[in-house]
Amino acid sequence: MRFLIHHLLYALTLLPQISAEIPSHTLPLLTSQDPSNLLAPPPQPKKQSHHTLVSTALYDQDSIDSWPDYFDHLDEDGLAPLTKEVQKWIWERQNPKEEECEGGRFLVTDGWASGLGSAVHVIGHHLGSALEDSRILLYNPSSSGAGSLYADPGCNRSSPTTTFDCFFRPLSTCSHAHALSSPDTTHVKTSHAVPRPYNGAPTYWRERLREELGEGLTDAFIKYWWRAQSAAYVMRLNGETAREVRALRMEEKRQKVWTREGEVSGMPFPLPGGVVGMHVRHGDKGHEMNLVPLETFMQAFHTLTSQNPLHFRSHAFISSENPSVIASASHLPTAFAPSTPAFPTTNLVIYTTDIPRINTSPFEQLNRFGKSRMTHFWLLQMMMQLECSAWIGTRGSNWNRLVDELRCVWVDRCAGVYVEVGSKGDWGEYNW
Template sequence: MAPKIVRVPLFLVGAVLIFIIGVRIGSNFCEIKQEPYAIDSSLSTATKLNKNLQSIEKKDFKSFSFAYNTTHLWSMRLADDNYYRIARLLPCRTVKYTNGPNQEIMNSCDQSVINEFSVEATLHAQQWLYEHQHPIDCTNKKFAILHSFAWSGFGSTLHQIVWAFGRALAEDRIAIYETPGNWLHGNCKLGTPDCFFRPISNCSIPSKVHGNQTIRMPANTHHWFEPTHPPIFQNQSFNWYRSQLLFYLIRYNPETLAYVQSTVAKYFNPPSVDSHRPYIAVYVRRSDKVRGREMSQSYSLQQYFDLFDTDARLAKITKVYVNSEDQKVFSEFDQLNKNKQGYYKLLSIDATRDVTFPTLISMPVEQRSKIILEFLTDLYIEVNADLHVGTLTSNWCRLVDEMRFVLEYDDDDDGGRILRLKENSASCTS
């Protein structure tokens, strides 16, 4: 899989925050109690979707439109027997998110956390976001035109767009993208994230931009320094709210989803992620993160595997999806797995490696767009894995973490709820 280019730098233990490529990217911190990695158990197969949704009271869905249902559930992976088996085997984990508006501590066995991140809460949040952004009549609505996307890595750019989107909602505005935009990660005429994702809104830019009715809002300057929520989400946690916004913004459009699924089918045999569950996804971040000293050192693949090997064997998980911008990782896997008597079966896709932000922006537009599709294929695979391991100093790993927050809870056999468990107390906010 293609590497994830320069993203918002975060602190490792004792690491110093720096600025990359002169982009104003804000201050971010990680609190890490063990190693700088996180491991999560995932929700799983879409074949359980209808059954699980039917278990939720009908009144919860009576206002859901057909358009909503057909554009929001592209990656909803609800829990199945494999998920419960894995979740019950792993111990409770505590993760501390720092440097947000408030310090948030998430315990995987805390009922209040479990309730907040429920499937019902996600469905209602996504419905509200969709209906706010897709009114029946756009006349006399307040708008925020999002413009000037950051020239930074894919994850960093998306997180800054999420901030601008959240600010627009807090002001009761419908967020719309300026077109053509300057989003360097797409090659369509729109020049916005809509090149790859579902449209952010059904409204167009008003013919007159004046006064307070329609304002322009840059999407390249902030990372939630002072986040504000619309009244309906006022009592929700920072991590829950930001994750919901991100999930809404990056719903794959049909063309993107078709590319992703065809790529998976090309390299996975059988040709779907569901056919390989349970599996672990491991993302190894190196290159510019180490050269820029955002990471104090380059961690070996062995160090990543040491975090989950015991749990993987306990849960009888043998398949592992390995991804990195560093081609050497795959040679490391061969030796590592040899030492483990071939316990693990490698899953991977053929993709461009050794890409950093400077090399990405120097590429022709068509080539750059292809690499972004490779990124999105990896995102799909990582989000839907049963366990995920990665350095949270990377904006990419935070994208995966946030997507999994949205998808991670569901009813167990006893009517309770289970959180995807984290191997280490390592997490970040910005």
């Protein structure tokens, strides 16, 4: 001990000499009245977890100039096969140099007058047909299915047209004017029939998938893969939408946290690792699939979390157009009791968002609450689903399929569990 004290005192006597030899801008740190500063390492900034980095980048899409650059921070092992390669391929073919737009070959889509998830999948299908035929896909600015069903006139910013460009980045650097002046422009007006049919995915990518994954891939897998990749490209958020959705996410009063004590404040951003996302699709979807009650989702949730106690906490994010689902979800923590000793916690936490809801068709929601406003709320719910680590859903819903797809392209969470609680017949082969 005397030895240590002696050397410490000796070091302190050298301070004036040391200070004279050190640049003045460093002196405040080294000459602090606390001698421990001499021995302690400089403070290091807290390293951001990969989970936080990926979730933050998801909302910061407005900071990306070139779409392929978005994927630099994503772990390829956590993405759907060949994601980085195919996204770059689509972007390059859809975005030629401006002079190459003159006299180009185009396919102009009218889109599809359906729910937003369905409309995106149809446009992705048209994108596959265009690329199979070496064409560039563009929106028909006068078609309601290409955006005006979902956005207020002029995108609320005096835009000359109202297409999906109100929310998403343009499909191409080429314009509809280029298509009008081109001698080789075709149109697609229906969802399923396309000018150049293709089998699930453009031929080049069918072959690349077999090279990468081996023979024996099913047509259903290839179709599902292409729908994910094409939807991810179509839905790239434009700057205004990214900023709006990010602002909505940061509104503390809009984000609800429910525990056994009732509502508490302070939903974290991002949602912590181990949260399970559930989108309970009700509304008018009953004419296309069997509606699944919240109770069935929660049964699957309890099974998933109790069987994987080292990864999952009893935290869930729940979204739905049905107000009664959200109301019921808010009361779940007060009645929660673990069903097995292996359950990770005795406290259930439910996250929801305060947005307008009515248990009916998407179009009635849009008309009642405002088109652009409601679409922004839908996109917020999608982004929050992508903050989660596992999912429970019904792929008979296009919106649930988008959750499943984008978790494998926009974020590297494809290895997370997705539990299907709907009927297999509701979504097998995508119905078309």
